[in-house]
Amino acid sequence: MVEIYRTPLTADLVKDKAREFGADIVGIADGAAMNENPPDPTDPRRPSDITDYDADRVIVIGQRVSLGATRIQSWSDRHKYVNDELTIAGLEEVALDLVRWLEKNGYPALIVPPTHVDPWRYDGDPRAHQKLPLSLDHAAVEAGLGTLGLNLQLLTPEYGPRVILTAILSSIPVEPDRRVEEPLCLGPDCGRCLSACPGDAIGHWDRDWIACDTHRQPHGFKQVTEFLDEVIDETDPEMQKRMLRNEKSFYIWASILRGAGAVTGCRRCQDVCPVGADYEALLKDALDAIPEDTPDKRARLDALRGAEAAGDRGPGYAARKRWIGS
Ligand code: SF4
Numbered sequence: 001m002v003e004i005y006r007t008p009l010t011a012d013l014v015k016d017k018a019r020e021f022g023a024d025i026v027g028i029a030d031g032a033a034m035n036e037n038p039p040d041p042t043d044p045r046r047p048s049d050i051t052d053y054d055a056d057r058v059i060v061i062g063q064r065v066s067l068g069a070t071r072i073q074s075w076s077d078r079h080k081y082v083n084d085e086l087t088i089a090g091l092e093e094v095a096l097d098l099v100r101w102l103e104k105n106g107y108p109a110l111i112v113p114p115t116h117v118d119p120w121r122y123d124g125d126p127r128a129h130q131k132l133p134l135s136l137d138h139a140a141v142e143a144g145l146g147t148l149g150l151n152l153q154l155l156t157p158e159y160g161p162r163v164i165l166t167a168i169l170s171s172i173p174v175e176p177d178r179r180v181e182e183p184l185c186l187g188p189d190c191g192r193c194l195s196a197c198p199g200d201a202i203g204h205w206d207r208d209w210i211a212c213d214t215h216r217q218p219h220g221f222k223q224v225t226e227f228l229d230e231v232i233d234e235t236d237p238e239m240q241k242r243m244l245r246n247e248k249s250f251y252i253w254a255s256i257l258r259g260a261g262a263v264t265g266c267r268r269c270q271d272v273c274p275v276g277a278d279y280e281a282l283l284k285d286a287l288d289a290i291p292e293d294t295p296d297k298r299a300r301l302d303a304l305r306g307a308e309a310a311g312d313r314g315p316g317y318a319a320r321k322r323w324i325g326s
C-alpha cells in the first residue's frame with residue numbers, strides 16, 4: 001500500500017469512531033500476540049490464518065444485549081432469541097461502517113462476525129461443536145476489554161458477559177491495548193452460571209461445548225439435520241406430511257428466517273452473572289433467584305470450592321490462565 005493514500009490514525013481516533021458508529025465497547029489487540037498465543041494450540045485459529053496482509057491489529061467491538069430481554073428468566077424464550085439476533089444485526093452495521101471508514105483512510109479491513117463458521121473445517125458431524133475462525137472472547141481479552149469467567153465467557157466491567165462481539169482485522173499502525181491481568185470472575189465462590197445452566201455444561205474453568213450448543217443454538221444445524229433424518233426415515237406418507245407442518249418445522253423455519261434460535265439461544269449463564277456495572281442496578285431484582293439450582297449442582301460447586309481452597313484450580317485454568325487472569 002502506498003503511504004500517500006493513508007491518513008495517519010491513532011488508537012483513540014479509531015475507538016472514538018467505533019463508538020460514534022454505535023459500539024458500546026471497543027479495544028484493539030495486537031495480531032502478533034494473538035498469533036503467538038492461540039487459545040487452543042492443537043487447533044490454532046489465528047488472525048494470520050485469515051489474512052496474510054491485514055491482521056496486524058484486531059479491533060474488537062461489542063454491543064450490550066437488551067436489558068429487557070435479559071430480565072426474562074426462561075432460557076428458551078423466543079423474545080430473547082429475537083432481541084439478540086437484532087443486536088447482532090446492529091453490530092454488523094457498526095462493523096461495516098468502521099470497515100468503510102478505515103478503508104476510506106487507506107487501511108484495508110475485514111470483519112470476523114460472531115456467526116461465521118468456516119465450511120472448510122466442517123467434518124461431516126453435525127453434532128460437533130463448530131468454532132469461529134477466531135475466538136472473539138479471547139480476542140476481547142487480548143484487546144483489554146475484560147477476562148474470561150468460570151465457563152470461559154467474556155466478562156466486561158461495564159456489562160459483565162452481556163455483550164455480543166465482532167472483530168475487524170486491519171493493519172493500522174496504532175498502539176494496541178493491554179490485557180487486563182486482574183480476573184473479573186468471582187470463581188466457584190460465586191458459581192451462579194453453573195447453578196443456572198440448563199445444559200449442565202459448566203465445569204472448572206471449562207465448558208462442555210456440545211452440551212451447551214444444544215441450548216445455545218436450539219434450532220441450529222444439528223437440530224435441522226436430526227429433523228430431516230426423522231422425516232426421511234418416516235415410512236407413513238401421512239405422518240411425514242404432518243411432521244413437515246409440526247412445531248419443530250415451524251421453529252426451524254422461524255430460526256432460518258432471522259437466525260433467532262439458530263445463531264442465538266440460551267444465555268442464562270450471561271444473564272445471572274453478577275459481574276458488570278449493569279447487574280446490581282438494573283438486573284438483580286429480576287435475576288437474583290435461580291430456580292434451576294439443584295442439590296447436585298450445589299455439591300459440584302462445593303467440590304470446586306474445596307479444590308480451589310486446596311490450591312487446585314484444575315487443568316482448565318492452567319490452560320487458560322492468560323485469559324482468565326491471576
Ligand atoms: S449458554 Fe446456556 S447451556 Fe451454555 S453454558 Fe451458558 S447457561 Fe449453560
Ligand code: SF4
Pocket residue numbers: 149150151155184185186187188190191192193194269272273274275
Ligand atoms: S456467574 Fe460468577 S462464576 Fe460465573 S462467570 Fe460470572 S462471576 Fe464467574
